[in-house]
Amino acid sequence: MHKEYAHALYQAIIKEGADTQKVFDTFIARLKREGKMKALPMIKSELIRIYTSKQSSTPTLFVASENDIEKYKQEVPASNDTPKIRVESNIIGGWIYTDTNKIIDASYRGSLISLYKKIVNK
Numbered sequence: 001m002h003k004e005y006a007h008a009l010y011q012a013i014i015k016e017g018a019d020t021q022k023v024f025d026t027f028i029a030r031l032k033r034e035g036k037m038k039a040l041p042m043i044k045s046e047l048i049r050i051y052t053s054k055q056s057s058t059p060t061l062f063v064a065s066e067n068d069i070e071k072y073k074q075e076v077p078a079s080n081d082t083p084k085i086r087v088e089s090n091i092i093g094g095w096i097y098t099d100t101n102k103i104i105d106a107s108y109r110g111s112l113i114s115l116y117k118k119i120v121n122k
Contacts, residue, residue: 005031006046008043010054020090045098048105052077059083062096075106115119 005027012023031037052071061083063072069085072095076083083097 001036002042003046005039005043006050009043009047009118020088024090038120041113044110044113048096048098048103052103059099061085062088062098062107063092064088064091064093064095068093068095072106076104087119 004097009023009027012018012027013020021091028040031040048067059073059082061069061076061082063069064087066087069087073085075095076097088096092108094110096107097104
């Protein structure tokens with residue numbers, strides 16, 4: 001089930017002119033209505049996997065705002081390639097680094113989802 005949700009969410013996000021924040025808000029509202037919020041961490045992981053598999057092998061650094069770029073560039077692991085930098089409005093804060101075979105999610109959203117998983121699984 002989580003894979004189907006992640007694929008549908010990915011398709012909605014990549015549409016030309018899509019408002020990603022509105023897409024995510026609508027998606028979360030639907031999960032709440034259907035009582036499937038526990039699936040959110042798995043959906044997030046699958047969505048990241050789909051997204052990175054569709055991207056080129058160029059390392060990419062996703063940040064919340066342009067003001068954060070220098071701060072987070074210093075925290076990203078060393079790489080032979082200079083990461084492509086993208087400002088994403090759906091990242092509350094922190095950063096997400098993707099490379100061909102690794103994803104480092106240091107975003108606030110990722111931290112909140114990890115906390116949610118720990119609380120729910122107790």
